[in-house]
Amino acid sequence: PTTLIPYGERIKLHTNPTAIKILEIMNRKKTNLAVSVDVTTASEALKVIKRVGASVCMVKTHVDIFEDFTHEFTEELVKLSKELDFVIFEDRKFADIGNTVSLQYSSGIHKISSWSDLTNAHSVPGPGIISGLSKIGKPLGRGLLLLAEMSSKGSLAINEYTEKTFKMVKETDLNREFVIGFIAQNRIDKIELIKKGEDYLILSPGVGLSLKGDSLGQQYRTPYECIFESGSDIIIVGRGIYGIEGDEKAIKDEAERYRQAGWKAYEERLNR
Numbered sequence: 001p002t003t004l005i006p007y008g009e010r011i012k013l014h015t016n017p018t019a020i021k022i023l024e025i026m027n028r029k030k031t032n033l034a035v036s037v038d039v040t041t042a043s044e045a046l047k048v049i050k051r052v053g054a055s056v057c058m059v060k061t062h063v064d065i066f067e068d069f070t071h072e073f074t075e076e077l078v079k080l081s082k083e084l085d086f087v088i089f090e091d092r093k094f095a096d097i098g099n100t101v102s103l104q105y106s107s108g109i110h111k112i113s114s115w116s117d118l119t120n121a122h123s124v125p126g127p128g129i130i131s132g133l134s135k136i137g138k139p140l141g142r143g144l145l146l147l148a149e150m151s152s153k154g155s156l157a158i159n160e161y162t163e164k165t166f167k168m169v170k171e172t173d174l175n176r177e178f179v180i181g182f183i184a185q186n187r188i189d190k191i192e193l194i195k196k197g198e199d200y201l202i203l204s205p206g207v208g209l210s211l212k213g214d215s216l217g218q219q220y221r222t223p224y225e226c227i228f229e230s231g232s233d234i235i236i237v238g239r240g241i242y243g244i245e246g247d248e249k250a251i252k253d254e255a256e257r258y259r260q261a262g263w264k265a266y267e268e269r270l271n272r
């Protein structure tokens with residue numbers, strides 16, 4: 001299974017430039033940590049990113065949360081992604097018909113496709129959502145993740161929905177040229193459908209070393225549970241890192257603690 005192959009050896013199983021870049025960075029920096037910077041100003045987000053950058057393979061944003069969004073922010077973010085060696089993932093969760101999402105992805109205030117390496121979409125509208133986003137993103141070498149499962153309590157993305165999401169990708173994007181993986185809680189690509197040599201990235205949010213949940217339905221698992229037990233490839237951590245009490249160094253140290261926990265779980269998985 002994919003979970004027994006080192007990240008570095010999975011690079012050759014991909015053709016999408018963003019998938020290759022992610023696996024190369026993970027291998028080079030020994031990190032399977034993505035930090036989600038869900039703060040309400042772009043200036044605060046940049047501060048967090050500078051502190052955690054060295055420990056992560058990916059920075060995840062929700063730019064529609066920012067009160068002070070400008071394109072100077074995205075320029076600075078792209079610059080930092082090169083200096084500190086990470087990919088940018090705008091967690092936009094597109095969920096409309098192909099034509100609308102292609103416009104939402106390329107236009108509006110945020111112009112996501114012009115700066116974000118990776119974005120994601122719900123499968124609920126059907127395969128047209130993949131085609132609509134692909135039209136914009138594929139020529140730019142961008143990548144897409146589909147949401148196959150969610151971390152929140154009561155999620156409807158389970159069982160048949162999850163399986164059908166996986167099948168939709170297989171049928172719509174035959175060579176994984178644009179869809180490079182899934183947001184999921186489990187290794188959903190282990191089902192027989194997967195042909196030898198085909199690889200998808202599984203990214204799991206809802207991760208905390210000491211957090212247990214919040215009052216709004218979020219559920220947390222440890223890096224070990226995600227990476228070792230469920231076979232996920234990348235852990236996504238938000239409040240567990242940027243929400244830590246303390247000085248500037250506390251966030252940096254916490255990111256490093258999560259990086260080490262995620263990497264240790266991965267090494268144990270390989271040696272299973």
Ligand code: BMP
Pocket residue numbers: 036038062091149150151152183205206207218236237238239240
């Ligand atoms: P936190 O670690 O603070 O709970 O943040 C989790 C992040 O991951 C949030 O940005 C949220 O939007 C995102 N997320 C999630 O929590 N569960 C999912 O199933 C999918 C997500 O994108």
